[in-house]
Amino acid sequence: SATATGDGRSLYSGTVPLTTSRASSGGYQLNDSTRGNTYTGDAGNKTDTCVLGICLERAPAKVYTDADNHWGTGSAADRSTAAVDAQYGTDQTWDYYKDVHGRTGIADDGKGSYNRVHYGKDYNNAFWDDNCFCMTYGDGDGKTFGPLVALDVTGHEMSHGVTSSTAALTYSGESGGLNEATSDIFGTLVEFHANNASDPGDWLIGEKIVKPGAGASALRYMDKPSRDGKSADCWNSKVGSLDVHYSSGIANHFAYLLAEGSGAKTVGGVRNDSPTCDKSKLPGIGKEKLGKIWYRALTVYMTSSTDYKGARTATLKAAKDLYGSDSKEYAAVAATWSAVAVN
Ligand code: ASN
Ligand code: ZN
Numbered sequence: 001s002a003t004a005t006g007d008g009r010s011l012y013s014g015t016v017p018l019t020t021s022r023a024s025s026g027g028y029q030l031n032d033s034t035r036g037n038t039y040t041g042d043a044g045n046k047t048d049t050c051v052l053g054i055c056l057e058r059a060p061a062k063v064y065t066d067a068d069n070h071w072g073t074g075s076a077a078d079r080s081t082a083a084v085d086a087q088y089g090t091d092q093t094w095d096y097y098k099d100v101h102g103r104t105g106i107a108d109d110g111k112g113s114y115n116r117v118h119y120g121k122d123y124n125n126a127f128w129d130d131n132c133f134c135m136t137y138g139d140g141d142g143k144t145f146g147p148l149v150a151l152d153v154t155g156h157e158m159s160h161g162v163t164s165s166t167a168a169l170t171y172s173g174e175s176g177g178l179n180e181a182t183s184d185i186f187g188t189l190v191e192f193h194a195n196n197a198s199d200p201g202d203w204l205i206g207e208k209i210v211k212p213g214a215g216a217s218a219l220r221y222m223d224k225p226s227r228d229g230k231s232a233d234c235w236n237s238k239v240g241s242l243d244v245h246y247s248s249g250i251a252n253h254f255a256y257l258l259a260e261g262s263g264a265k266t267v268g269g270v271r272n273d274s275p276t277c278d279k280s281k282l283p284g285i286g287k288e289k290l291g292k293i294w295y296r297a298l299t300v301y302m303t304s305s306t307d308y309k310g311a312r313t314a315t316l317k318a319a320k321d322l323y324g325s326d327s328k329e330y331a332a333v334a335a336t337w338s339a340v341a342v343n
């Protein structure tokens, strides 16, 4: 079916362009043939019934259709609005990996994946699933979270697919923290790369989806992960026993410091001194170089069992390949891991 150019009124990102497909029956489908047929479907508020990875029943992914190729209303009351956000988010993630890293799709095989929105009832989460190789998003309960379809969340979930296809970091212990941090790092770099005026880049995760009931301005804070009350800023020998969304803090902190340095900055409206664990001062080498180094480390050097010490080694090898071992970038990677107590 022919490619068409439409637009959507999203919940979080304003009016966005959408590449869609003309349906043979008339109208349009929310399916992007220029991005490997990435599509978004309605889960119909159903849930999967799975035990140990085997699913007896799966919620649907009924592809969205529209008569005039102007999708959504900007209000969550219209079911296609969340679909606009999810499709736009995975478009932007596709483009980030393509433009910045030359990666075409999650598995680098040119194939798109799909999103399911309106999963379950009041479902306060979003997730990547290796079985369907797809992303799924809840609507939130409206008190803690709104629909979990913001740019950094879609970038986070799709990046789980990239990790799964590359280093395949085991989702527990320190490797699990690195898996989570990889999704936060690339989710954030996607948000910056999208350069969307309604949802500009920051170093916060989930700032658009939190509601007053969450009692926080974001889900996670990369500048100083302990701002969430649970995440680790600095490595210690027990971090591997934390939930992976908290042991990720060390690598999130590393990423922020490597890009932005240790000086005081305002992040998400909060002034933060981005303290290093060893009181060192770091200049920061920028988020583009952070992305290059982390991507090469993930795709060339990390394995399923990489721990924090291994991440230090992997990123140093990546920095050496990219900039040389005498470079300021190589020195910055070493100093920044030391600054989060990974030596
Ligand atoms: N939203 C969570 C994540 O992507 C779901 C999970 O716990 N795996 O990390
Ligand atoms: Zn995750």
Ligand code: CA
Residues within 6 Å of the ligand: 152, 188, 191, 201, 202, 203, 204, 205, 206, 207
């Ligand atoms: Ca963000």
